[in-house]
Amino acid sequence: MELTVTEYSHCNILKITGRIDSYSAPQVKDVITKLIDDGHHNIIVDLQDVPYLSSSGILTFVNAQRKLKRENTGELVFVNVPDLIFSNFQLAGFDTIFDFHNDTASALGRF
Amino acid sequence: MKTKTFPANYKNLGLISQFIVDIAVEAGFTPSDVYAIQTAVDEACSNIIDHAYGEENIGDIKIKVTQTDNKLQIILIDQGEPFKPDEIPEPDISSPLELRKERGLGIFFMRKLMDDVYFEFSETKGNILTLEKHKGS
Numbered sequence: 001m002e003l004t005v006t007e008y009s010h011c012n013i014l015k016i017t018g019r020i021d022s023y024s025a026p027q028v029k030d031v032i033t034k035l036i037d038d039g040h041h042n043i044i045v046d047l048q049d050v051p052y053l054s055s056s057g058i059l060t061f062v063n064a065q066r067k068l069k070r071e072n073t074g075e076l077v078f079v080n081v082p083d084l085i086f087s088n089f090q091l092a093g094f095d096t097i098f099d100f101h102n103d104t105a106s107a108l109g110r111f
Numbered sequence: 112m113k114t115k116t117f118p119a120n121y122k123n124l125g126l127i128s129q130f131i132v133d134i135a136v137e138a139g140f141t142p143s144d145v146y147a148i149q150t151a152v153d154e155a156c157s158n159i160i161d162h163a164y165g166e167e168n169i170g171d172i173k174i175k176v177t178q179t180d181n182k183l184q185i186i187l188i189d190q191g192e193p194f195k196p197d198e199i200p201e202p203d204i205s206s207p208l209e210l211r212k213e214r215g216l217g218i219f220f221m222r223k224l225m226d227d228v229y230f231e232f233s234e235t236k237g238n239i240l241t242l243e244k245h246k247g248s
Contacts, residue, residue, distance in 0.1 A: 019128070022157040023121035052128065052146075054153050055216040066208055084146040091223055092216060093204030 003031050010111040011042035013079075013104070017049040020057035029060045032076075036067065041074025044107045048080035058094060065097055075099070079107040113176045119160050119189065120167040127156055127174065131185065135244075138178050144244060147224035148183065151242050154217035155187050163191025163238055181246045190237040196230045 001018030012035055020028055035043055045061065047053065061076060068074045077099040081089075089095045101107035115130055117123045131152045135145040156172055164170055173188040199215045221228050227243040 019125060021121070021124045021128075021153055022160070023124050052149060052153070054124075054150070054157065055220055056157065059213050059216065062208070062211070069208065084143060087143075087146075088150060088220065091220065092202070097208050 001027060003027065005031065005035065007040070008108060008111075011044055011108065012040045013044045013046055013107075015046040015049075019052040020050055020060075021052065021054040022056045025054070025056040025060045028057065029063075032060070032064045036064065041068055042111045043068075043074070043076045044079055044101075044104070044110075045076060046079050046104070047082065047085060050082070050085065053085045053088065055088075055092070058089065058092060062094055062097065069097075075110075077101060077107055077110055079104055114174065116171050116173045117156075118168060119156070119164050119170055119172045119191075121157075121160065123172075124153055124156055127172070128153055130174065131176070134176050134178065135183060138183055140183070140244070140246060144246070144248075148185070148242075148244050151221045151225045151228075151244075152185060152187070154220050155240055155242065158194070158217050159187065159189045159191060159238070159240075163189050163194050165192070183244050185242045185244075187240040187242070188237055193232040194230060194238045194240075 001024040004015045006013045014031060065076045068076060079101045081100055099110060113134060117127055128149050132145055132149050135148045159172055160167055170190045175186040177184045196218055199218055202212055202215045202219055225242045226245045226248050229241040231239040233239060
């Protein structure tokens with residue numbers, strides 16, 4: 001799995017390439033935790049090149065969102081989420097706690 | 112029937128998924144069903160490592176896949192602690208973010224995405240989890 005962070009003026013884009021499961025989810029958690037600890041609280045996660053996202057991966061994003069919303073400091077939003085992955089967000093009832101954008105310009109506009 | 116045994120560790124989850132996805136694609140399941148089968152098996156294997164064995168590299172996961180015209184049956188066998196699915200409450204997916212419990216999402220996915228899910232425990236064989244998916248379901 002590859003994780004790339006690109007910094008913009010009001011947010012950061014985290015681009016993930018590869019499957020996110022119980023093996024790789026801790027790496028995603030570490031990168032998001034570091035972003036938040038460094039004061040980058042508006043995060044766009046690009047899942048275009050993620051072929052699979054497990055429940056442990058979903059919960060990694062949910063926990064980050066929970067922290068950001070609790071402290072009211074920012075938000076995690078998604079862009080380019082494959083349909084099959086989005087359907088599991090829906091199944092788990094987590095589609096309502098994130099904004100999902102179809103393109104990067106729209107996601108950047110959120111901030 | 113196709114059978115394969117994997118050491119139960121997180122690194123092997125990708126290999127296990129590839130093994131299952133290849134069979135499901137070859138069997139003619141739709142991309143949506145293939146993803147559902149992949150999710151159910153991945154969640155089952157993660158649960159075996161997390162809850163039956165309690166940590167990585169304690170034992171193996173044996174996977175037996177049987178394909179009939181309209182159905183894929185996947186049996187996962189481990190020698191970990193007896194798994195008690197009834198003790199894991201189903202997540203309340205409508206509860207507010209702050210109150211959502213993390214435990215149980217894997218089993219929830221298995222039950223929602225597959226047509227049949229059976230848990231058994233045998234003193235001699237260990238935990239036997241059977242997952243079944245019908246075509247067009």
